[in-house]
Amino acid sequence: xxxxxxxxxxxxxxxxxxxxxxxxxxxxxxxxxxxxxxxxxxxxxxxxxxxxxxxxxxxxxxxxxxxxxxxxxxxxxxxxxxxxxxxxxxxxxxxxxxxxxxxxxxxxxxxxxxxxxxxxxxxxxxxxxxxxxxxxxxxxxxxxxxxxxxxxxxxxxxxxxxxxxxxxxxxxxxxxxxxxxxxxxxxxxxxxxxxxxxxxxxxxxxxxxxxxxxxxxxxxxxxxxxxxxxxxxxxxxxxxxxxxxxxxxxxxxxxxxxx
Amino acid sequence: xxxxxxxxxxxxxxxxxxxxxxxxxxxxxxxxxxxxxxxxxxxxxxxxxxxxxxxxxxxxxxxxxxxxxxxxxxxxxxxxxxxxxxxxxxxxxxxxxxxxxxxxxxxxxxxxxxxxxxxxxxxxxxxxxxxxxxxxxxxxxxxxxxxxxxxxxxxxxxxxxxxxxxxxxxxxxxxxxxxxxxxxxxxxxxxxxxxxxxxxxxxxxxxxxxxxxxxxxxxxxxxxxxxxxxxxxxxxxxxxxxxxxxxxxxxxxxxxxxxxxxxxxxxxxxxxxxxxxxx
Numbered sequence: 001x002x003x004x005x006x007x008x009x010x011x012x013x014x015x016x017x018x019x020x021x022x023x024x025x026x027x028x029x030x031x032x033x034x035x036x037x038x039x040x041x042x043x044x045x046x047x048x049x050x051x052x053x054x055x056x057x058x059x060x061x062x063x064x065x066x067x068x069x070x071x072x073x074x075x076x077x078x079x080x081x082x083x084x085x086x087x088x089x090x091x092x093x094x095x096x097x098x099x100x101x102x103x104x105x106x107x108x109x110x111x112x113x114x115x116x117x118x119x120x121x122x123x124x125x126x127x128x129x130x131x132x133x134x135x136x137x138x139x140x141x142x143x144x145x146x147x148x149x150x151x152x153x154x155x156x157x158x159x160x161x162x163x164x165x166x167x168x169x170x171x172x173x174x175x176x177x178x179x180x181x182x183x184x185x186x187x188x189x190x191x192x193x194x195x196x197x198x199x200x201x202x203x204x205x206x207x208x209x210x211x212x213x214x215x216x217x218x219x220x221x222x223x224x225x226x227x228x229x230x231x232x233x234x235x236x237x238x239x240x241x242x243x244x245x246x247x248x249x250x251x252x253x254x255x256x257x258x259x
Numbered sequence: 260x261x262x263x264x265x266x267x268x269x270x271x272x273x274x275x276x277x278x279x280x281x282x283x284x285x286x287x288x289x290x291x292x293x294x295x296x297x298x299x300x301x302x303x304x305x306x307x308x309x310x311x312x313x314x315x316x317x318x319x320x321x322x323x324x325x326x327x328x329x330x331x332x333x334x335x336x337x338x339x340x341x342x343x344x345x346x347x348x349x350x351x352x353x354x355x356x357x358x359x360x361x362x363x364x365x366x367x368x369x370x371x372x373x374x375x376x377x378x379x380x381x382x383x384x385x386x387x388x389x390x391x392x393x394x395x396x397x398x399x400x401x402x403x404x405x406x407x408x409x410x411x412x413x414x415x416x417x418x419x420x421x422x423x424x425x426x427x428x429x430x431x432x433x434x435x436x437x438x439x440x441x442x443x444x445x446x447x448x449x450x451x452x453x454x455x456x457x458x459x460x461x462x463x464x465x466x467x468x469x470x471x472x473x474x475x476x477x478x479x480x481x482x483x484x485x486x487x488x489x490x491x492x493x494x495x496x497x498x499x500x501x502x503x504x505x506x507x508x509x510x511x512x513x514x515x516x517x518x519x520x521x522x523x524x525x526x527x528x529x530x531x532x533x534x535x536x537x538x
Contacts, residue, residue, distance in 0.1 A: 035384075123365065123367060123370075124363045131327055131329065132428075133354065133357055133381055134353070
């Protein structure tokens with residue numbers, strides 16, 4: 001019966017949202033409770049932050065470059081090629097930097113979290129951890145949330161900087177623009193709401209990446225096939241949530257600050 | 260332990276006290292609206308080994324996980340060391356689990372930790388010093404004859420060695436109760452005998468209470484009909500017609516407990532399913 005299938009699917013969806021909310025709330029509440037696994041936070045920060053540096057720098061640089069390249073023809077039509085720097089810095093800091101960096105980190109780390117925790121679930125290592133008196137939410141999930149939020153914040157800043165550099169490189173070397181003019185316009189046009197928007201987003205995105213990765217990891221069932229499914233779903237759903245959350249944050253902050 | 264006039268192992272005396280340390284009171288649990296265990300009631304007394312038999316998929320591992328609170332029953336009550344664990348919160352169970360050792364199927368060792376860190380995991384969480392952890396982990400590994408593997412990772416060990424390390428991890432805190440989930444599952448006969456010998460050693464030398472889940476009848480009857488001799492450092496057959504008085508059996512069938520009694524009662528049971536199962 002189609003209705004029964006829709007009913008079952010809807011119930012599964014609501015249950016998934018409930019379980020996700022519970023996992024996130026319990027993991028967050030563990031930040032303020034002992035024991036605090038500081039060494040695990042630093043280890044995850046190294047894996048998530050330092051490990052994602054190459055991909056973030058490369059992505060940021062080429063995105064900034066391609067933004068300058070693609071905007072050149074349109075801006076020239078209006079005699080506005082002098083605004084290339086502003087366009088690149090606005091786009092990178094407000095949207096491209098946070099969103100694309102989050103998507104890159106999600107592809108790398110949400111999948112890693114889901115597969116690592118999923119493998120631990122199917123090999124009963126999580127049960128063993130609980131049997132040995134350790135809360136897996138404190139030991140495994142909380143460090144990942146804290147380190148992803150913190151490291152994504154700095155990765156986005158780095159991506160923005162490298163993206164603006166990339167745009168500058170293309171503007172100067174390929175489009176024959178004045179470097180001083182490029183960097184002056186990219187800096188002077190920025191105002192506080194632009195920076196705020198660009199720095200608030202990574203906090204939300206980092207939370208989404210870590211919680212979705214850990215949620216699907218801890219929900220894994222069905223052996224190695226289940227681990228594969230969890231990994232895929234973690235990347236898909238964290239990407240979807242990053243983009244929808246980006247829209248909501250942008251709409252909210254533009255509504256508050258007017259830009 | 261002195262031998263008899265003909266060198267045979269003398270009759271073993273029961274160490275089982277009347278005080279139950281595990282009580283299942285009318286416990287039921289199901290998954291996805293299908294019942295798995297129904298109205299299970301039994302006890303484990305201090306010093307006793309309960310061997311849990313049953314076909315594959317009947318719920319033996321589920322029963323073990325209920326015993327240390329990894330799963331919660333849908334109905335009924337479970338008492339461990341006098342505390343109702345079925346009503347306790349997860350965080351309150353962590354302390355109680357310090358007195359329960361669990362040996363999972365396949366060992367469930369942490370891949371990214373060395374043998375020393377695996378065995379000393381609980382001790383690390385309790386903030387013992389590194390020297391103390393190493394000393395106690397070495398002692399536990401010596402019991403399972405793997406004290407040379409401290410710095411190895413689980414991936415460098417054979418299946419039997421991983422299972423022995425899992426036993427060492429379970430006993431390092433000197434628990435009062437050990438839960439063994441198919442400790443010989445997937446192992447060859449020789450390695451299985453080594454594992455069963457260690458389980459027996461824990462019963463007879465350390466006098467730890469235990470629940471042993473197995474679907475291998477030969478392992479169950481070896482445990483019931485042998486005794487670990489510390490002087491010879493190996494298991495020895497009990498005299499004819501004698502079984503270990505500290506060992507008894509439970510049997511599950513279609514989610515219900517169909518047998519709860521001694522080895523002799525099991526062998527002489529007139530229940531058709533039991534007769535067919537042990538034949």
